[in-house]
Amino acid sequence: MITCLGPLALTGCTGSDGPPSLPPTGVYDHDAAGENSQAEPAPTDGVAGALARPLREAGWFCAQVRANADGRALWCRIGRRDETDTVSPQVAQFLLDHDDRLAWGWFPPSRANQEDDQVAAAAAPALSAIWPGAGDRVRQEVGDFDRDLETRTTRRGDDIPRTAWRDAHADYSYDGHNGLVVTARDTSVRRWPFGSEHYATAMSSAVDDLLAGGYDCFYPPQQSCDRPQSNGYFRVALRGDQIVSAQFGIGSRIESGRQRHPLSEEFPHGLTFLAEAVRRPVTERIEQSRRSGTGFAGIVAGTVMIIDARRGVAKGDDLVAYFDIQIGVPLAAT
Structure with a gap:
């Protein structure tokens, strides 16, 4: 385990030069590969079902939104109302390979200013369902990062403060702008699904x-x-x-x-x-x-x-x- 101390806690504790790109380079640079844009309810079994289950139990809507020959994309969403009756949505995204293994996940921050951290609250139970210990580490790293950020009065340079860590399952990157990005270490999807012709025109x-x-x-x-x-x-x-x-x-x-x-x-x-x-x-x-x-x-x-x-x-x-x-x-x- 790599431990971050002092200023490094705000700039990352891996050897990465910066946060992972969104989307990862080249994943959509391909011709159609058996694209299927017909949505269906998120699975209830396997890894996909395990990821979605704690979110569903917390009131989220989850669906498999597209798939192709290499993988499938899951999307979950919840809308919370504030005192003005305005809905603030929060989403979670997952990409699984054709063997139902999680290759990539993203938990963007909600647009609402919440006292408790909604990113860790969503990510921890979902990841814990497939990777033992991953959720506890997410809560620890995100909590430590946010507390350190609150106590700092200055920021170095123009970079967005971020932290990064890894475990046996994945590399993780977190900051207040992009939220949490999870990249599996032993699983990848080369061609990400992009279809939408089933429901949309040009x-x-x-x-x-x-x-x-x-x-x-x-x-x-x-x-x-x-x-x-x-x-x-x-x-x-x-x-x-x-x-x-x-x-x-x-x-x-x-x-x-x-x-x-x-x-x-x-x-x-x-x-x-x-x-x-x-x-x-x-x-x-x-x-x-x-x-x-x-x-x-x-x-x-x-x-x-x-x-x-x-x-x-x-x-x-x-x-x-x-x-x-x-x-x-x-x-x-x-």
Whole structure:
């Protein structure tokens, strides 16, 4: 075991020159390798099931979001509400090889400022389920790092303070910006899965419809569009021109049992950024939440959907609400 003392605790205790790159170099530089972008519930058995189980028990939603000939990607997410009813999401990502061994994991920090450390709280039970002792070491290293950081009054240079360690299973890197990155020592996936054609189209084919709905879009290169008249937004994660995930915000106003803000105001031709096969069921699920003012986290027609609802004052059957909607999941480590 390598022990870090003094200033070294903030800059790492391995021989690494810096934090691992996100994503690791070259993992997406390949042609399609049996890509499958149809999401399914995270496994309940094997290593994948063991990783997801403690997160699920803590209220997270977990799914296998894509796979290919070399590996599969798992994605877990939980949304916590603050005193203003705003949802602060936290995610965890795992990449497993075709033999169901963990090759890589990432626990980014939540955007919310929490008193207790959410990264260690998520990572420790998940990793302990497959690697004995790994979770205790994560809690120790992250706790020591955070305490050391709080007591320091100055910082050397422009580097983000970080720490790193290794055990028999993996190399670990942690900092307040990227969170915890875990790279297995004896397992790797050469070609990471990148598929999304099952549920999404190309951004270039969707721009005109977004413009018709009142969005300010300048693509390329802009990947985030705004709709000033409704405080709406639309942003995507891309691989080339292919949409990998999309997020947008839209309101709902139900009066006398009728929707006074139809989806067609913002998407006059429908959700054309989605593949035709999934467009109708995904739209129906969105409209169900907009009618009821409720959120959702699950899989619809093989597509991951997250709907966070902020509901205003309701009178009788009337309601006003705003929804942050995510369809699909970005590529691992992006």
